[in-house]
Structures are given as C-alpha cells and as structure tokens.
Amino acid sequence: MRKEFLKSVRISIMKKIGLIYDDIFLKHETPEWHPECKERLIAIIDALKSSELWDKLIHIKPRKADFKDIEAVHTHDYIERLKGMKTGYADPDTYISVNSLEAALYAAGAVMEAIDRCNKGEIERAFCTVRPPGHHAEADRAMGFCIFNNVAVGARYAQKRGYKKIFIIDFDVHHGNGTQHMFEEDDTVFYFSTHQYPHYPGTGNETETGRGKGKGFTYNMPMKHGAGDREYFSAYNDVLPNLVKKFEPDMILVSAGYDIRAEDPLSGIRVSDEGIRGIVDSILSCAEVPVIFALEGGYDLQALGKSVLLTIKEMLT
Numbered sequence: 001m002r003k004e005f006l007k008s009v010r011i012s013i014m015k016k017i018g019l020i021y022d023d024i025f026l027k028h029e030t031p032e033w034h035p036e037c038k039e040r041l042i043a044i045i046d047a048l049k050s051s052e053l054w055d056k057l058i059h060i061k062p063r064k065a066d067f068k069d070i071e072a073v074h075t076h077d078y079i080e081r082l083k084g085m086k087t088g089y090a091d092p093d094t095y096i097s098v099n100s101l102e103a104a105l106y107a108a109g110a111v112m113e114a115i116d117r118c119n120k121g122e123i124e125r126a127f128c129t130v131r132p133p134g135h136h137a138e139a140d141r142a143m144g145f146c147i148f149n150n151v152a153v154g155a156r157y158a159q160k161r162g163y164k165k166i167f168i169i170d171f172d173v174h175h176g177n178g179t180q181h182m183f184e185e186d187d188t189v190f191y192f193s194t195h196q197y198p199h200y201p202g203t204g205n206e207t208e209t210g211r212g213k214g215k216g217f218t219y220n221m222p223m224k225h226g227a228g229d230r231e232y233f234s235a236y237n238d239v240l241p242n243l244v245k246k247f248e249p250d251m252i253l254v255s256a257g258y259d260i261r262a263e264d265p266l267s268g269i270r271v272s273d274e275g276i277r278g279i280v281d282s283i284l285s286c287a288e289v290p291v292i293f294a295l296e297g298g299y300d301l302q303a304l305g306k307s308v309l310l311t312i313k314e315m316l317t
Contacts, residue, residue: 017315018117018126019057020110021045025131028103030095035266035299036131036145044129044295047305053312058123062110062130070108070148072156073182078140082147090142094132104132104147111154111253111294118251118290119161125284125315127256127308128294135176135255135296136201143178144201150294151253152182155189158251163290164188167249169240170195171232171279172257172296173267175204175220179255185214190247194235196269197222219243225268229275232260236282244286252291254283258298258307266299276307280314291315 026038107130114126136144155166170176170193183189210218221235262270298304
C-alpha cells in the first residue's frame with residue numbers, strides 16, 4: 001500500500017527527463033548480419049515519436065567526449081590502437097567502421113552531458129539512446145559490440161563533477177565484465193548486475209564481490225536460463241533497495257540492456273512488459289538521487305522500442 005501511495009504522489013509531479021540522442025549514432029556501421037545495428041535506435045526513436053511521451057521530454061544533443069575523458073577508465077595504448085584502425089574487427093564481435101570511433105566518443109559523451117544537465121538542475125533523470133554500447137569494453141580492449149565503456153566513463157566524470165559515490169545497476173542479459181573489472185577495487189563505485197549465467201562473457205558468478213578495498217562493492221545475481229518476471233521482481237525489490245540504502249549513492253547510473261526480453265534472439269531470459277516496468281520502478285524508488293540510463297543491448301526491434309517506451313514512461317512519474 002505504501003509503495004502504491006508513493007507512486008501516486010510521483011505521478012502527480014512529472015519529472016524533468018532528458019532524452020539524449022543524435023544521428024551520429026547511426027553512423028557506426030556494422031555488417032548486414034550484425035545484431036548491433038542502427039535500426040535498433042531507429043526503432044526506439046520511432047516508438048517514442050509515435051507516443052504522447054515525445055513532447056514531454058527535454059531533447060538534448062550529446063557532447064563529444066575528449067580522449068582524456070576516455071582515459072579515466074581506458075588505457076592510453078588501447079585508445080592509440082583504435083585511432084590507428086581503419087575498418088575491421090577490434091574483437092571477434094566488435095566491428096569498427098569509418099565513423100565508429102566518432103560515434104563511440106559521442107556515446108560516452110552523452111552520459112557526461114546527462115550528468116552535467118543533472119548537476120545544473122535542468123533535468124532529474126535521463127535516458128541516453130546511444131550506440132555502440134559499452135559495458136563489455138575492458139580497460140585495454142574492445143569486446144562484445146562495445147568500444148568505450150560509456151557508463152564507466154560517466155561514473156568517473158560524475159565523481160569529477162562532485163558526485164562522490166556512484167551506484168551502477170546493470171540489467172542487460174549479459175554480464176558487464178568491463179564495468180565490473182574497472183571498479184572491482186574501488187569502494188566509491190558499487191556495481192550491481194543481474195544477468196543470464198552461464199552465458200557470454202562467462203563472468204558474473206555470485207562469488208565475484210570485488211577485491212581489496214572494493215571487496216563487498218560488487219554484487220552479482222546470476223539468473224538461470226528461463227528466468228523471468230518473478231526472479232527479476234525478487235532481485236529488484238528484495239535485494240537491490242537494501243544495497244542502495246546501505247551504500248547511500250549520490251547518483252545512479254544504469255546499463256539498460258533490453259535483451260532480457262522473452263522475444264530477444266540473444267537471450268534465454270523471459271522478462272515481459274510488466275517485468276520491465278517493475279525493474280525500472282524499483283530502480284527509481286531506491287533513492288532520491290539523479291538516475292541516468294544508458295542503452296546497452298536489446299536486439300528484437302519491436303520489443304526494444306516498446307521497452308524503452310515503458311522505461312521512459314516510468315521515469316516521467
């Protein structure tokens with residue numbers, strides 16, 4: 001009853017939500033067969049434009065991240081290797097086209113721009129509609145469709161802007177190995193992930209809880225093939241709120257992967273519309289701090305567009 005009452009109060013006061021997007025993200029070209037394609041963002045934008053939500057959003061262009069911003073989480077040598085690439089595969093899954101590096105800089109910059117807008121009080125929450133995605137990118141290499149780790153770059157930039165403690169939530173069907181590894185020895189960034197396991201990339205066992213002073217600041221909840229709304233409801237209502245409350249973050253960053261949908265071709269997870277609403281509502285209810293979502297996976301175009309629509313509808317309330 002209390003949760004429903006609080007939700008009714010939120011509905012009466014519409015939040016200021018930023019939608020970060022630019023056509024630069026369509027210029028990251030992948031082979032015709034590749035699941036991480038520009039049509040993903042086209043499907044999202046079309047779904048939003050055809051809804052009543054489009055005019056309720058604050059439309060924001062991303063900035064282009066500097067390489068010094070990228071070096072906050074990635075190695076200089078890796079960045080130099082990327083600069084020297086023309087076209088081809090940076091890893092077996094990650095294709096680099098002529099404009100991919102530019103798009104990747106804007107994808108990381110989108111999260112940075114959202115952070116600055118929150119810092120100025122212009123928005124309270126944001127959805128970064130970006131590609132290439134980021135959470136698999138390691139400090140020294142591209143991986144799993146990802147070039148730069150957008151959320152990780154954002155976390156370090158947020159700290160530079162005065163948000164000392166960052167809580168990262170990752171609900172993509174694949175474990176965010178890159179994000180975890182970048183912060184596993186850091187007690188100022190908490191990484192929480194739900195993901196199918198065992199599944200690509202093979203990391204994310206519940207025994208992985210961080211190292212050194214970061215011990216206890218990584219929390220993995222592996223999900224078995226076939227898990228759905230019930231299992232995700234438990235994770236996001238019974239576990240996550242207590243972790244957030246204990247950590248007391250200044251900002252929440254979300255790696256929003258919609259390949260958890262039952263329709264998704266790369267997933268064995270079976271989350272529905274109601275499951276997406278529940279996950280997002282629980283995240284937004286955890287703490288009264290800025291919340292920024294950055295797109296990760298999601299490869300069924302219709303389910304992806306609908307899921308982002310549902311996410312933003314929850315964000316507005």
